[in-house]
Amino acid sequence: MDPLFTDDERERIRLAVAEAETRTAGEIVPYVVRQSGDYDVATWRAASAGALLAGTLALAVAWLNDGWGWGWLYSAWALALVMAGGGVLGAFLTLLDPVRRALAGAERLDTAVHRRSAVAFLEEEVFDTRDRTGILLFVSLFEHRIEVVGDAGINAKVEQHEWEEVVDLIRTGIRGQSLADGLVAAIEKCGDLLHRRGVAVRPDDTDELPDDVRVRDE
Template sequence: MADSLFTADEHQRIADAVAEAERQTAGEIVPYVVARSGQYDVATWKAASGGALLAALFALAFAYFYDGWGLGWLYTGWAMVLVMTLGGTLGALLALIEPVRRWLAGSDRMAQQVHRRASMAFLDEEVFDTRDRTGILLFVSLMEHRIEVLGDTGINAKVEPEDWVEVVALMRDGIRSGDLAGGMVRGIGKCGELLHRRGVEIREDDTDELHDGVRVREE
């Protein structure tokens, strides 16, 4: 995934966008993309148990209304176990489909997991380690269809949470149109404009404290 999500040219475009945005602000922008923020095993269990229950109900209904002799085995205990096992297996396989998995995992659980994963990335990449605490993480979690912006204290002192709406919207529009790299480039550019407008001023002796490239992880 890390080798195929972006081409070499797209990696360079994103790094160039970060460098350009940082020419007008003291902000240190860290773009970060993960395939998913969690496994959501609860979705598999929900799907498996639901599939087993539905299979059992179907088998019981069929056995109740069927008048023939050919399927008498459905009345046996081992047959019900087999039917429920097959239904549970089918349900678990359906949970591998991303839209199904998102639905079963639930919006609240995914939001919590993405925030937790973004917080880990903030620490792992040492976004806090800048002179004026002006690091900012642009975090994209693809499976969950979620984007988080985490700023350090120097950013949060001047930028309100609602100010990031347009940055997030540009990135999301790019993802929806199949142009993840382009969406990130536009979002990064808007981030630079916002930080400059909000007074996160660049110093004369400013240096590039965090490298400009996009970080890509499996999870």
């Protein structure tokens, strides 16, 4: 599987985090996954719809045909074969990401991403900072979802809607075929926002969490 970032891009992201954290006590953790769930339900939905559609079409053809050429469709085995073929074709269509997303449904995608971001928050110990000032920038590529998850010290000073520009910067980078550019811009914006909101650096502040981007291929 192709890497999401080159070594140069990883270094640019790391430096962006390090620079942003010179202006704020916030600990920024960029985290990217290829997808947050399996969505097997999409395959079953597509297979069922394909089988039903194929069976309906087969019966319609047999009913409308006046000759002998399509008489075989009246047999049970033929109808079963046609429906099985339709089901297989429907299942294969879910190999296309847009089809799989559509059949999984927006609510299921939202739930999967929210749960995966919570796992990432715990996995990377974003909560384990002195003043609870960790912040997770979570990007789930398959679902086209981005979440900003702040710890208690962040949420006390920054309203959730204020992260919209950060999310938009990441989204713009992805649309421009450069996730790294989007993350760097978003990290810089995070630093500005946290500094402006008074998440100030203490004299004895230390770098409590690694600055590198985390990438998971699951």
